[in-house]
Amino acid sequence: MRVSITEAREIVLAQCPPLDPVTIDLDAAVGCVLADDVIAPEDVPPFANSALDGYAVLASDVAVVPVELPVVAEIAAGAAADRPLSAGEAIRIMTGAPMPPGADAIVLVERTERLDDGSRVRIHESVRSGQAVRAAGDDIRSGTKVFTAGTLIRPAVAGVLASVNARSLSVVPKVRVAVLSTGDELIDDGSPLGPGQIRESNKTMLLALVDEAGAVAVDFGVIRDDEATLEAVLRDAADTCDTIVTSGGVSMGDYDVVKAVLSRIAEMQWMEIAIKPAKPFAFGRLVNSAGRTIPVFGLPGNPVSSLVSFELLARPALRQMMGHAELLMRQRLLAIADSPLRRSTDGKVHYQRVHGRFGDDGRYHVSAGGPQGSHQLAASAVASALAELPDGDGASIGDEVLVYLLTS
Numbered sequence: 001m002r003v004s005i006t007e008a009r010e011i012v013l014a015q016c017p018p019l020d021p022v023t024i025d026l027d028a029a030v031g032c033v034l035a036d037d038v039i040a041p042e043d044v045p046p047f048a049n050s051a052l053d054g055y056a057v058l059a060s061d062v063a064v065v066p067v068e069l070p071v072v073a074e075i076a077a078g079a080a081a082d083r084p085l086s087a088g089e090a091i092r093i094m095t096g097a098p099m100p101p102g103a104d105a106i107v108l109v110e111r112t113e114r115l116d117d118g119s120r121v122r123i124h125e126s127v128r129s130g131q132a133v134r135a136a137g138d139d140i141r142s143g144t145k146v147f148t149a150g151t152l153i154r155p156a157v158a159g160v161l162a163s164v165n166a167r168s169l170s171v172v173p174k175v176r177v178a179v180l181s182t183g184d185e186l187i188d189d190g191s192p193l194g195p196g197q198i199r200e201s202n203k204t205m206l207l208a209l210v211d212e213a214g215a216v217a218v219d220f221g222v223i224r225d226d227e228a229t230l231e232a233v234l235r236d237a238a239d240t241c242d243t244i245v246t247s248g249g250v251s252m253g254d255y256d257v258v259k260a261v262l263s264r265i266a267e268m269q270w271m272e273i274a275i276k277p278a279k280p281f282a283f284g285r286l287v288n289s290a291g292r293t294i295p296v297f298g299l300p301g302n303p304v305s306s307l308v309s310f311e312l313l314a315r316p317a318l319r320q321m322m323g324h325a326e327l328l329m330r331q332r333l334l335a336i337a338d339s340p341l342r343r344s345t346d347g348k349v350h351y352q353r354v355h356g357r358f359g360d361d362g363r364y365h366v367s368a369g370g371p372q373g374s375h376q377l378a379a380s381a382v383a384s385a386l387a388e389l390p391d392g393d394g395a396s397i398g399d400e401v402l403v404y405l406l407t408s
């Protein structure tokens, strides 16, 4: 099936719905997307408290300064006032300690002077009523919606959830992704290379890309070009993971076992995407032993193709499965070409790996990123973006090009 990259992505996304929500502990929820709105069960802060270390007073008692007041009590954070404040008194108070009843403002300690071993205080600055007092519910009111479904639980969101005691959450779980590479030529144990052998690199890269996408990568190893072995591994992966990413074996070669096995055991769509690199791409659905349909991404073996097809197809699908609204997420922006980005006309969209940086003009500038062969991962590995070059002869210096950042 010959398709554009947009069509290929639509086919994939249509078959990768979000995972069913699960209830998990807040401790494990960072990086997940909320499946439900969160209504605050408590006020934050839960009581009126002091924003500063200082003295709780009645603002009207310090309208004329300097003024001396007796210090009748002290309240630390975590303690409660053991007596209310009466007119003409001060209470020593620490940041976060509850306001004593009767007081309506705080004088900063630096604007005061301790007298008589702390039993009296001289106040040098007037305050208005409410000054340096944090009201109950000032941050979050009990009963209000703090976060809506679809919110990504970033570290600060987790902090807010802890602050309202939302300890058990309904979230879209992180996708467990089985990653495996295939090929008789691949060596991954550090042993000397025999004739025709190469070092395995895609699985190492893909495991890290899966992690970087916020999913959970599960290493299923390097599988030889043997149909029975591959079938057993794929079935095991389908029974224990939510999706499978394979590398290699999806082209037209005689030893393309991924193609052979998946054609037999899964419902596959073999695509030739009108892009370069990463033309061959297989996407399918494998029904596991529990009757659940597991999406399978068959990425090409050439390392750069594997990288680009993961970025353009697998990553958005994983994000959709994890409930994200923004699927590409890597920023996409219009950049200025600082060097020619040449290509030839071939009916395909090219994704050139480019170097980029934000210039003093605030705009993103890109320049050619070194060798572009689909086996030349070294240059692509340090590229900062993919420049999307429509069919034609490429971009000249000063042209605007659409780029997908690889580093955000």
Ligand code: AMP
Pocket (backbone or CB within 6 Å): 181, 182, 183, 185, 186, 198, 199, 200, 201, 202, 203, 247, 248, 249, 250, 251, 253, 300, 301, 302, 303
């Ligand atoms: P294939 O898609 O299996 O035909 O492989 C295409 C090219 O990518 C061949 O040159 C393979 O040796 C190479 N290749 C396949 N898998 C890997 C891998 N996991 N790591 C590095 N190179 C690979």
Ligand code: MG
Pocket (backbone or CB within 6 Å): 182, 183, 184, 248, 249, 255, 256, 301
């Ligand atoms: Mg192969």
